[in-house]
Amino acid sequence: MRWSEAADGIDLTGSMVRVRLVVNGRVQGVGFRPTVYRYAKERGLGGFVKNTNEGVVIELKGRGPDIESFGKALLKHPPPLAVIESLSVSLAEPAGGKDFRILESEVAGKPGTLYPVDTAVCADCLREMRDPEDRRYRYPFINCTNCGPRFTIIEGLPYDRPLTTMNEFGMDPYCRTEYTDPANRRFHAEPVSCPGCGPVLELVSAGGDQVKGDPVVEAVRLLKEGRILAIKGLGGYHLSCLACEPEPVAKLRRRKKRPAKPFAVMFRDIGAVERFCLVNEKERELLLSPRSPIVILKKKSLDTRGESALEEVESLPEEVAPRNGYIGAFLPYTPLHHLLFENIEVLVMTSANFTDEPLISTEQELEKIMGGIADYALTNNRRIAHKCDDSIYFVPGSLPVPLRRARGYVPEPLYLEESADDPDSGGKAGRKLSFTAKGPAKESVLALGGQEKGAFALTKGDSVFVSAHLGDLADIRSQQNYRRELEDFQKMLHVTPQMVVRDMHPDYFTSRLAGELEAERVIEVQHHHAHAVSVMAEYGLREPVLAVSFDGTGYGGDGTLWGGEFLLAGYGGFERLAHIKYLPLTGGEKAVEEPWRMALMHLRNLYGDGVLEASDIISRLFRGKEAGVILDMAARGVNSIPTSSIGRLFDAVSFLVTGISRASFEGEAPIALEEAALKSSDTEKRYRFDYVTKDTTVIDPAPLFEAMLADIKSGAPSGEMASAFHHSVADMTVDILKRLSREHDCSRVVVSGGVFQNRFLCESLMKGASPLDLELYFHRKVPPNDGGISLGQARVGIERIITGSSQA
């Protein structure tokens, strides 16, 4: 956006010009108006600025060159959190008044364009917090227009103090003065507070006693003694303990009944992160961004080839992330975190909850974990309006991909566009969807998402609002939280969906919910089609595209469970071009928990029902397991739904390579397999797949298993096998894509599904595809796992409305 373009054709040569600017983008609640005020005052301009439903409207009066200088300054130096997406300039009728004023927001019954996200404490606030002369010296709730809680305190829109949980606190004269002074950096900072009027910290023991002394100092002391603390943050409580010693971490694992799922780790600063993890430029950028997500980083101790191989590398205890090549790292993002980290370097900071239940965010819920899990709680009396987990990113190659979209990103909308020619325009170059021509919010689509990583999407015009990560919807409390958030979003956005989109799976909570909701239309979208369209919608890709959709399992619509799919996909529909060979998923969910079952099915695929007698190695692998029962189940087709899942192929191979026969969380087996691959320096070795093509291509991993058995027999290193397997899957993918790309004259490929949370695989695929005429599109706004499918579902729903297709 350049001033010369915005002001094209406007005569700014006069000594008394009056213009009207309309600014859109991320321009409300980010200190925009005080900046405008300052820039206008500095140039002696009269007029006003106000928030309206159109965007921020600025009227300016004064010398033409001063107006021009104002416009250039605003575009070049907007407030740090602002993003100016459009600026329009028009001449206005001159009227009286030399003053420049900030006017009250127009609240015209409809919410404005502001969807505020929680933002890490800024440098200015930190400076004040550390200044003994400042009124907010060591005040753990310091914030300003550039930083602080937002989504997690809002109870309605427009974003205004009375509609936040800060409405429970009055403002003392000190804060009131700052809040009402247009030149102050806390002008309309809705959560403004100080020790005289704001929330207070409290440190309580499991028995309910208040701990005497400074809560921060005492909390640090307890943590250093090896205690486990529940610490109230922005969107909920964290469970925290020392991360540099194994005992507290092991204790937390026992108490949380979480034997292996990795814990996130908060480091004092970027230097501390770099002592334990490998950090590239993109990762550093993410870690330091005001959105402050968790970033999945490679453990430095695994870097056997790089520079760190030469240094004495420190590592965190294995208990932090067992059999995992990565650490989920993040930096302090609230003022309280910064206070705690003055005397501590590394802490485990994991979401406070029981296994699959939602994040704990109220003091009532906190009760349930006091004593049983947490020894103490560092809490406060600012209410959390929305549960909101930490967001998570990882960076395959140099591409930041979200794994969980929550704090710092929600409720910011994603924008839909139509077939952008330049997919890197980031939502700007594409024409608006014709859908919006029907008028904003005329029709809204509600997409309910999947099951295990719940998240819904609600559309309004060309905006899609994706909820925060809502956890595993098998849990009744997660379901309740899902319903609550859904109601809140509809109220906040003032929309009532006409169309509800659901997955085809008959047993998902969201599928049942679709039946309860009173919408004019309910449509079903196939799981892997939704994955594919999620990526297409992110980039506004022109259809059709080739889609690689690799995940655990998704309902195929034909009674089978898919999960290793190559599609030709459009917004309205898809064609299945290739998939992994169907094998029985014996015992359903059981087969997911026990990777050995899928391994047995793959070996049965190779050797038939007599597989257990086929070799000594096989009989040894399955000794002590109910292999006979499972083979019998498969042979009789009892509780053995056919699946083409590639996630289950990773499980099976992991069992052979790592020996993990029972997974305590989804992903444990593939994560251990990836860790093994990271330890290997071999990059040449490959396994082979068979392809059988009739109407579709069926990819048979039988030769791969044959070769792996031979490797096991000859005692090949597990890392070598793991690495070869990853590269082989990537090569197979590239092979298939090469052919499909030719046959369908299509070089654009979208890549989605939970299997692409595997960085080793993503990077191998990127490398394999780079010399070819294939353009790969990975997720960059929503996760590749099922947390991202609601976006695709919503886009398919909109397509149905646009094309008037009645077919469900």
Ligand code: ZN
């Ligand atoms: Zn600040």
Ligand code: FE
């Ligand atoms: Fe999926």
